[in-house]
Amino acid sequence: MAGLLQKLRLQPTDVKAAAMWGVAAGTGALYLIQPWDWLRKTFLEKPEPEQK
Incomplete structure (x- = not known):
């Protein structure tokens, strides 16, 4: 039983691989969906100032 618990212990390489x-x-999801217009509007373009 002790050997089984040692095998299930989380290792740093496991965390790195998961990340x-x-x-x-x-x-891959961003490549498949390709929301480029939304990304550009959200992060790159400055909103126009409101005029009264």
Whole structure:
């Protein structure tokens, strides 16, 4: 039983691999969806000032 618990212990390489897979999955999702217009409007363009 002790050997089984040692095998299930979380290792730093496991965390690094999970983070890299998460980045890859997020990048792939953005590539498939391609919300470029929304990203540009949200983050890059400045809103026009309101005129009274």
